[in-house]
Amino acid sequence: MEDIDTAALKENFALVAGHGPDEVAQYFYSYLFLRHPQTRDMFPPAMTKQRDRLVGALVRIVTNVDQVDQLVPYLQDLGRDHRKFGTLTAHYPAVGEALLTTLRHFSGPGWTDKLAADWASAYILVAGTMSGAAEHIAETEPPSWDAEIIEVDQRTFDIAVLTVRTEEPVPYLAGQSVSVEPTTTRPREWRWYTPANPPGGLDIELHARLIPGGPVSTALVRSSTPGDQLRLGPPFGRMTLDSGSQRPLLMIAGSTGLAPMKAMVGQVARDGGRQTHLYFGARSDREVYDRKALAALQDWHGWLTVTTAVSDDTRWPGPHGMIGDVAAGDGDWSGHDVYVCGSPAMVEATVKRLLAQGVQERQVRFEEFGRA
Ligand SMILES: Cc1cc2nc3c(=O)[nH]c(=O)nc-3n(C[C@H](O)[C@H](O)[C@H](O)COP(=O)(O)OP(=O)(O)OC[C@H]3O[C@@H](n4cnc5c(N)ncnc54)[C@H](O)[C@@H]3O)c2cc1C
Ligand code: HEM
Structure with missing residues (x-):
């Protein structure tokens, strides 16, 4: 791995991407599906432009192969997750071949034997980690x-x-x-x-x-x-309860970011209860979509307080404003385990506000709904 020049791989891909990411993805998929038609059925029926989820991610991962030690847990999860597509170890060389052919095509005279060898070695390392993990987990877990x-x-x-x-x-x-x-x-x-x-x-x-x-x-x-x-597909995510902690909980949810908070409230109830403040934010009164369930949860669990705030609807009788601001304005949360979930903008603004108020990064777990 020491011999792989990852800076040269990144530079090469920047050159290739200059032809337009859609063109590059289109070439990659045309080659893959023509030469390896057995892979076609794993992908969505309409592979329209802007819909590519693989090529950009693939290149980002492969060009960071020098950080493979940090990447291993992620690659193992990715390999486990790829089983749901029907991806088998035998399919990895096909994708590697399509990747190298695409890079060579768009590199023109800039393509060298050294680049070809480095891309191939980096890909083999990443693909081997993914497929090895997939084979291992196949003994205990279904693909989907x-x-x-x-x-x-x-x-x-x-x-x-x-x-x-x-x-x-x-x-x-x-x-x-x-x-x-x-x-x-x-x-x-x-x-x-x-x-x-x-x-x-x-x-x-x-x-x-x-x-x-x-x-x-x-x-x-x-x-x-x-x-x-x-x-x-198989479950993922690090926004889970810290079983070793007895600290009170602060949960802040924007819109359907409420889902994981409800699951965690249910889990806390099973575990015997722990003081929990749940803040739920919506844009308007009509978007407060789960009010009966939230009211029932609060009635059942003496340790749970629910606050619902609305940002854009002056008729709402409760608190107004962005939910992160409403929660931050309500107290000192530096002694709590903090959970935040919603759109990327909501999560970013909320976490920033809490950190500025003295909450430590290690206390906060979050999930953004926009990006995988
Ligand atoms: C870990 C994770 C968990 C998720 N859980 C839920 C969930 O429980 N309920 C739920 O409704 N959605 C959830 N999402 C979002 C969901 O996966 C889809 O992205 C969303 O439903 C839109 O799918 P789509 O095919 O209609 O559009 P896509 O093609 O997926 O997305 C279109 C665009 O909208 C963006 N986007 C997606 N969701 C949001 C959002 N909430 N706010 C702002 N931009 C967004 C995407 O990043 C993309 O740019 C989750 C996302 C992630 C990464
Ligand atoms: C080193 C090898 C590979 C890497 C790093 C990789 C990485 C990724 C990543 C990060 C995604 C996006 C996941 C998401 O959005 O949730 C993805 C999607 C996908 N990958 Fe892979 N992948 C590799 C090999 C393969 C192989 C061999 C196949 C099968 C032929 C495959 C099939 C797919 C499919 C079907 C998707 C979904 C595409 C879509 O929804 O448009 N991948 N891959």
Whole structure:
């Protein structure tokens, strides 16, 4: 690995990407699907421009192979996750070949034997870590879990709460997310969603918010009906409860970022209860989509306080403002374990505000719903 010149790989890809990321992705996929048609069925039916999720990520990872020690846990998770696509060890050389052919094509005279050898070595190292982990986990875990939608509760114009039933329990921890393929309505499109109930049973509650123009959220919120089939991928995420801590909890959620907080509240209840302040923020009164459940949770659990704030609707009788500001304005949270979940903008603003107020980074766990 010492011989791999990662700076040269990055420089080479910057040159290649100069031809336009869409052109590069298009060439990569055309080559892959033509030469290795058995890989086509793993990808979404319409591989339109701007829809590429693999090439950019692939290159970013491979060109950082000099940090492979830090990357190993992530690559192991990625390899485990790729099993849901049907990816087998035998498929990795095909993607490596498509990558190198694409790079050579766009590099023109800048392509050298040394670059070719370095790309190949870096790819083999990354692919080996992924496929090794996938083979290892195959002994104990299925590649995905079949599920069926059993209830669709359209709470607002753009938010639906879905109850899905699996045949086997999915081994997630409260706060973690699973990727979802709406097999009936959007086959081979995978997106992340976060169970809103603690693990162990066969039923999983999902909160889906429609993102305008987004294929999967539109399908889940607008077109879901009981009986629709889904597949769920393996769970991931570090926004989980710290079992070694007895500190009180502060949870701050924007919109469907409420889902993991509900799962964690359920888990805290199972574990005997712990003082918890849950802040839920929405833009308008109508987007306060889970108020009955939140009121019931607060009634049941003496250790739980729920505050709902609305940012853009003056008729709301409770607190107004961005939820991070409302929570930060309510007290000193430096003695709490802090959880934040919502859009990337909400999470960034909230965490920044709390840190400025004396909360330490190590106290905060968060999940952003925008990016995988
Ligand atoms: C770990 C994780 C957990 C998630 N859990 C949930 C969940 O429980 N409920 C839920 O509704 N969504 C959740 N999401 C977002 C979800 O995975 C999809 O991205 C979202 O539903 C849109 O899917 P789409 O196919 O319609 O559009 P996409 O093609 O996925 O997205 C279109 C664009 O919208 C952005 N985007 C997606 N979600 C948001 C958001 N909330 N705020 C601002 N921008 C956004 C994306 O980054 C992208 O740029 C989660 C995301 C991650 C990474
Ligand atoms: C070193 C090798 C590889 C790396 C680093 C890699 C990395 C990634 C990453 C980071 C994503 C995005 C995940 C997400 O958005 O959640 C992805 C998606 C994907 N990968 Fe890989 N991958 C590799 C090899 C492969 C192979 C061999 C296959 C199978 C032929 C494959 C099939 C896919 C598919 C089907 C997707 C989803 C694409 C989409 O939804 O548009 N990958 N990969």
